[in-house]
Amino acid sequence: MAEYTICPKLIEYSGINKKNIVDLLFAFIPENSKKICIDNDEKIIDVYKRIIEKDKDLSDWFRFLNMNKDSSFLKIPLKNKNSNLVLNLCSSSFSKNLISDSIGNYSDEFDFLQQEDIRFFDAEEAKIILNYGNSIFPPVDLSKFNPVTKENILDLVIEICNNFKDLIELNGLYKLLYEKNGKRVDEKKAQLLFYAVAFTYCSANDLKLCPEVNSGNGPVDFNISKGFTISVNVEIKFADNPKLKNGFWYQLRTYNQAERTNKSIYLVLNNTDKYDTEIKKIKKLITTQESKGMILPHFFEINYKEKPSASNQKE
Known part of the structure; x- marks a missing residue:
């Protein structure tokens, strides 16, 4: 019960x-x-x-x-x-x-x-x-988690994102990103789904999971933190968002400054080839800038394209 x-x-x-x-x-x-x-x-x-x-x-x-x-x-x-x-x-x-x-x-x-x-x-x-x-939501193996530090908190949040990705791409949760009319849900509902997945990890590691934290420059989707100095920002956007590029290069970096952290994740949900060129340009520019020593948000892409049932998939 x-x-x-x-x-x-x-x-x-x-x-x-x-x-x-x-x-x-x-x-x-x-x-x-x-x-x-x-x-x-x-x-x-x-x-x-x-x-x-x-x-x-x-x-x-x-x-x-x-x-x-x-x-x-x-x-x-x-x-x-x-x-x-x-x-x-x-x-x-x-x-x-x-x-x-x-x-x-x-x-x-x-x-x-x-x-x-x-x-x-x-x-x-x-x-x-x-x-x-x-x-x-599959059970989380808590035994592999070490005490959260400033050095490993980003790895933990990446692990959360990987689990979120697997649930959507492999376990059918992509269905929750579509309305009954076939249109995608709004970003708020995608954020809520991420919150549900991240909650178990954060509880197990005594992390604070705060949605829509606003430190003066608008609200970042999520701030995951332990104490005052250990912190990661997570921003979620659909690939069709007209501010996709701006969100990475300006919006999230502004949030990072406000939250006094250089650790962040830009999580992009994509269900079509239409935006692949734009995404590839962003990734290429990231590689170029990181090679010059610039610290940038971790770019994370998830495919939520509707998939045929196993019985209808070709070998």
Whole structure:
């Protein structure tokens, strides 16, 4: 059995983004063996009711769960570790899984989340975990990791990127980079998928994984760090982004200066030959500049082109 603490902001967000009701909230119907954590006094239930009372779709969802209350909810005795009811409830639960619409809702509570080993999932991540299960992500061999230092942190982040690449190119996660109409998803959803993959590595190595860090020159997609001086920036772009070249030569280097690091990765998602020439030009210029001693971001390309099923592939 898996239990999750549901942030009220996620339910509020789902009232605006109705697709989440089916894709995410209905994953908690009793037949799915997933439960929502509530406190013994049901204070969190009162919070939910205030949000759903004027929304028919949310009210129908909650009414269905309430009809099967014993199967839908799991009562948790609170330990009073945090004045925030949601964090208190999650930290008191066994699984310590927290779902909200955005990690930004807990930007002031990062230390508490890490201290309590709370596993945070935003809406897009939660859809993957709740509908596909944790098995979609292969287990990580933690034994090969050495203590993270200024010298080896880039190698670890490259390992994360390699795993991300394998999951997309070899294990079918490229499907999550397409909408139902066949168009690619926006970059935000690709970033969320990367976050889901990187989370296990960062947790195992006591690293801080921060999305959209803004130090004054706009937000870099991810900053992975340990302490103040050990840090790597990761920027993700689709190959069809009109700012692809600018992002590498100017945008990411500006972020690096702001975060006081010379270690970074520029991760490019490509699904067509159309942009190969542009990418080759960037790679060639990188080789030339590095031969002159310039320290540049690590360029990383991933192919997310749709693949035929194994039965349809030619020998």
